Amino acid sequence: MTEKHTLSIEETAHVAKLARLEIAPAKLEQYRGELANVLGHVAKLKSINVDGIEPLTSPVDSTNRLAADQPGATLSLQELFMNAPAVEGRFIAVPKVLAEENS
Amino acid sequence: MSAPFTDAVSIGEAVRSGATTAEQVTKEFLSRAQKANASLNAFHEIFESEAMDAARAVDAKVKAGKNPGLLAGVPIAVKDNLATKVGRTTCSSKMLEHYRSPFTATCVERLQAAGAVVIGKTNMDEFAMGSSTEHCAWGPVKNPWDTTRVPGGSSGGSAVAAAAGLCGFSLGSDTGGSIRQPASLCGCVGFKPTYGRVSRYGLVAFGSSLDQVGPLTRSVRDAALTYQVMAGLDDRDSTTADLVVEDPMKDLENPIAGLRVGVPKQYLSDANDAAVNSCVNDALQRLQKLGATLVEVDLPLTDIGISTYYVIAPAEASGNLARFDGIRYGHRAALKTGESLDTLYSRSRAEGFGSEVQRRIMLGTYVLSSGYYDAYYGRALRVRRLIKAEFDNAFTKCDVIAGAASPSPAFKFGGMNDPLKMYLCDVYTVNTNIAGLPAISLPIGFAKDGPHSLPIGLHLQAPAFADAKLLRAARMVEKTFPDILRQAPHS
Numbered sequence: 001m002t003e004k005h006t007l008s009i010e011e012t013a014h015v016a017k018l019a020r021l022e023i024a025p026a027k028l029e030q031y032r033g034e035l036a037n038v039l040g041h042v043a044k045l046k047s048i049n050v051d052g053i054e055p056l057t058s059p060v061d062s063t064n065r066l067a068a069d070q071p072g073a074t075l076s077l078q079e080l081f082m083n084a085p086a087v088e089g090r091f092i093a094v095p096k097v098l099a100e101e102n103s
Numbered sequence: 104m105s106a107p108f109t110d111a112v113s114i115g116e117a118v119r120s121g122a123t124t125a126e127q128v129t130k131e132f133l134s135r136a137q138k139a140n141a142s143l144n145a146f147h148e149i150f151e152s153e154a155m156d157a158a159r160a161v162d163a164k165v166k167a168g169k170n171p172g173l174l175a176g177v178p179i180a181v182k183d184n185l186a187t188k189v190g191r192t193t194c195s196s197k198m199l200e201h202y203r204s205p206f207t208a209t210c211v212e213r214l215q216a217a218g219a220v221v222i223g224k225t226n227m228d229e230f231a232m233g234s235s236t237e238h239c240a241w242g243p244v245k246n247p248w249d250t251t252r253v254p255g256g257s258s259g260g261s262a263v264a265a266a267a268g269l270c271g272f273s274l275g276s277d278t279g280g281s282i283r284q285p286a287s288l289c290g291c292v293g294f295k296p297t298y299g300r301v302s303r304y305g306l307v308a309f310g311s312s313l314d315q316v317g318p319l320t321r322s323v324r325d326a327a328l329t330y331q332v333m334a335g336l337d338d339r340d341s342t343t344a345d346l347v348v349e350d351p352m353k354d355l356e357n358p359i360a361g362l363r364v365g366v367p368k369q370y371l372s373d374a375n376d377a378a379v380n381s382c383v384n385d386a387l388q389r390l391q392k393l394g395a396t397l398v399e400v401d402l403p404l405t406d407i408g409i410s411t412y413y414v415i416a417p418a419e420a421s422g423n424l425a426r427f428d429g430i431r432y433g434h435r436a437a438l439k440t441g442e443s444l445d446t447l448y449s450r451s452r453a454e455g456f457g458s459e460v461q462r463r464i465m466l467g468t469y470v471l472s473s474g475y476y477d478a479y480y481g482r483a484l485r486v487r488r489l490i491k492a493e494f495d496n497a498f499t500k501c502d503v504i505a506g507a508a509s510p511s512p513a514f515k516f517g518g519m520n521d522p523l524k525m526y527l528c529d530v531y532t533v534n535t536n537i538a539g540l541p542a543i544s545l546p547i548g549f550a551k552d553g554p555h556s557l558p559i560g561l562h563l564q565a566p567a568f569a570d571a572k573l574l575r576a577a578r579m580v581e582k583t584f585p586d587i588l589r590q591a592p593h594s
Contacts, residue, residue, distance in 0.1 A: 012465075019421065019468040020428070021461055022449035035466055037523050042410045042470075045482050048489065055484030056491060058312040058342070059298045059539020059567070065341045079205040083432035094430055095444050 005040035007032055108588070110322035111177045111271040111329065115218065118176035121165060125176025128271075129158035129220050132178040136222060136269040143245045145263040147183055148190045149223040154178065157220045164218075172218030173328060177271035180264040183224040184231055184276055185211055185316070186305035194307050195239040196229045198433045198455030208305020209340070210274065210316045210333045217332045222270060225260030229457045230424065231281055231309045233257050234528045235519060238459040243516060246289060247592035249555040252513040255285030258319065262289040265319040266558075267592055272320040272329055276306055278313045279412050280508070280532025283544035286319050287508035287560025290546045291588065292581075293319045294326040294574070297567045298539030299344040301330070302337035310419040311342075313412075313536040321588045323545060323578045327351035330570065349571040358579050359572065363501040364390055365400040370506030370531060378550035379507045382559040386547040387505060389583040400497040400504065404490050405534065411490065412533035413526055414470050414483035421467025424460070427452060462522060491538040494566075503576045504564045506531055508544035512557035531562055541570045543577045546587045 012032040016023045023031065077090065086093035117123045133151055140146050158178075164171040181187055184194045186204035193199045211221065228238040236244040236259025244259040246252040247267040254263045258275030262285035265273045275282040277295040286293025294317045301316045308314065318329040334348045366387065371380055391397055429435035429451025436450035456464070470479035497504060508531060519525040535542040544560035551557075561580060565573035581588075 015465050015469045015472065017449075018472060019461075019464045020425075020445070020448040020452055021456070021464065022446065022453040023461070027458075031462060031465060034462060034522050035469065037521075038413060038466060038526070039469070041523055041526075042414055042479065044407060044410045045414070045479070045486055048404075048407060048482075048486050050482060050485035050489070053485040053488050055481060056488035057484060059491065059537075060342060060344065065345075067338060075205050080431075082205060083202050085429065085432075085435035092431060095438055095442070095447055097444050 003040050003043045005036045005043060007036040007039065108268050108321065111174060111320065111325040112322070114177045114271050115174050118161065119165065119171060125158035125161035125220060126155065128176050129154050129178050129222065132270055133222055136264070139267055139269055142250060143247055143263050143267065144242050145225055145244055145260040145267070145269060146180065146223040147193060147195065147226050147241050147260070150189050150221065153189045154220050154222045157215070161218050161220065172216065174214060174332060175218035177219045178222040179214060179219045180223050180225045180261055180270040180273035181211055181221055182227055182258050182261045182273070182275050184227060184307040185274060186307070187211055187221060187224065189221060190224055192224070192307070193240070194230045195227045195241055196455065196457065196460070197240050198427050200240070200434065202432060204305070206305065209302035209337045211305065213333050214329065225258070225264055225273060227260055228257035228459070230307070230420070230460050231257040231276055231278055232420070232459050232463050234280070234284055234525050236260065236285070237516060238457055240457060246513045248290065248557055249513065249552070252515055252557070253288070255288035255509070255513065257281040259285050261319050262286050262291060262293065265289070265321060266291040268321070272318050272325050274316060275319050276314055276316050277536065278310045279416060279536050280529045282317045282319060283508045283532050283542060283560070283562060284529065287544045287562070288513040288558065290558030290592070291319050291321055292323055292326050292543065292545045292577070293317070294330060294543045295535065295541060296330055296334060296570050297541040298536070299342050300334045300348070300541070300570060302340040302343050304337055304339035308423040310416040311423060312419060313416060315536070323574060323581045324352070324355055326543065327355050327574045330574070344568070346568060351571040351574045354571070355575055355578050357575070358393060359502065359575050360394065362390070362395040362503070362576060362579070363398050364395050365398050365497055365501030365504040367400050367402040367405065367497070367504060367506065369402050369405040372510070374510060375507055376511040376550065379509070379511060379559055382548035383505070383507050383561060386561045386580055390580060393579055393583070398501045400500055402493055402497060404486070404493050405530070407486060408490065408534040408537060409526055409530055411483045411486045411537055412529065413466070414479050415487065415537070417463040417467030418471050418480050419467070421464045421471065424464055427455060429455070459522070487537050490534055494534070494538045494540060498566045502565065503573060506562050508532060508560040508562035512550040512559055535564050540564050540567055541573050543573060545577050545581055547580065547584060
């Protein structure tokens with residue numbers, strides 16, 4: 001039923017990078033095995049004939065509902081900053097985005 | 104009155120009539136919650152002073168002759184992935200350890216407007232990912248029937264709070280069974296409404312096309328009433344249905360004449376615990392005695408549900424959880440001089456998220472990545488349509504589909520330490536979410552394990568937007584077990 005799925009450590013590291021997760025080598029090896037297991041199980045999907053079947057992204061066939069173009073209540077800056085890890089004046093502080101030369 | 108095991112409807116009636124006060128009820132439940140929490144860990148936070156203030160406000164309304172609402176003075180416990188202005192909203196994650204929401208979820212607001220009093224936030228599997236509440240950054244939640252066993256998950260704390268009488272009722276969220284499975288394992292009622300019935304505004308998103316908020320209660324009528332209060336269109340959630348909510352209370356006590364109960368052969372599998380199958384068969388026989396017809400239906404895609412779900416849900420989760428980047432809110436890692444913004448993202452996420460969340464984000468990232476998208480995600484969405492069609496077809500022959508909510512009663516802590524093994528526990532519940540159907544689990548018996556009784560739940564599913572009918576069918580079953588929800592764990 002469950003097929004064997006191989007996942008290399010390089011592929012696992014690539015997925016971690018895409019997911020923005022800094023993972024130590026031992027933990028990465030653990031995830032590699034676990035993900036390979038799950039992907040092996042999930043491979044069952046291949047046994048189902050889906051020819052001519054359209055994807056279903058949501059159980060409700062809803063069309064986008066537009067709100068009236070009227071300003072409503074919004075959150076204050078103070079409320080928005082309440083959870084920010086670092087604030088400087090009216091800004092959220094982040095590390096340098098552009099690398100400095102020779103740094 | 105003996106508060107712990109009365110239901111929310113009775114509490115509301117007693118407060119409105121002046122037979123008791125919201126203050127008295129809230130005090131009693133707060134004290135029970137505080138006492139029990141040391142051994143059960145159902146709550147992350149209990150709001151003593153805020154709850155007492157809210158209760159006094161309800162009493163003032165009663166005194167002034169104003170309508171205090173249908174849920175006047177009913178103490179409620181809220182799953183910690185629902186935003187509340189009071190206290191923190193942590194999703195049981197270190198990522199959101201200190202997060203305070205600047206707003207309250209629509210569903211909670213509607214309950215509060217009906218007089219409900221929020222007494223605390225409940226522990227859960229981190230970001231609602233899990234079936235045991237072992238993946239909780241604030242420690243595992245214990246099953247009140249046997250504290251060496253899990254309460255199920257991910258709404259484990261809410262199920263325990265409802266089952267052990269620590270609140271009038273509680274709120275959970277259900278992405279693949281997270282209300283129904285813990286309700287089954289803890290011996291309370293767990294109701295997942297049709298997708299689009301209850302606003303998701305203020306619910307921290309996991310799988311946006313699967314998530315639905317619902318109540319965990321000590322009676323079917325509580326599930327009906329609380330659903331009625333919460334359901335309906337919300338401008339702040341564009342997926343809420345613009346359809347009139349049928350009054351679920353109106354005919355609740357009237358049995359459905361000629362009820363057709365679909366019984367898929369795939370649901371009474373030999374892989375289930377023997378006690379589970381015997382309880383389900385017993386409940387089916389009781390329905391038959393009430394005049395219901397049992398109809399054999401075929402759901403051959405039951406088995407493919409887990410594979411479909413564990414592609415779609417992680418895919419959606421990997422996108423939804425991308426917002427946790429250490430910048431605007433949530434955990435931010437410390438950087439050494441010269442380290443980049445990218446390292447800030449990766450390290451904050453690695454430090455903030457627990458293992459199960461990291462696994463699912465990686466799984467979701469993998470199935471959405473270039474070269475694999477069509478083979479996994481695209482294919483799963485096509486199978487999703489087939490699963491929905493299979494249900495549609497079955498519902499031409501029956502009104503509800505019955506089976507077990509969980510293949511086994513509560514398992515021991517650490518009993519499912521392989522992630523895939525844990526995922527397979529959701530076999531009977533995930534397809535409901537994949538198709539967006541309403542479903543309920545209600546207690547129908549116990550498995551015996553030495554001195555312990557372990558609750559078993561009946562799972563009923565119905566067509567989309569047949570929530571009121573589903574609740575009526577559940578009420579028919581409940582009436583044949585008059586005392587089952589009044590039994591106290593630890594007894």
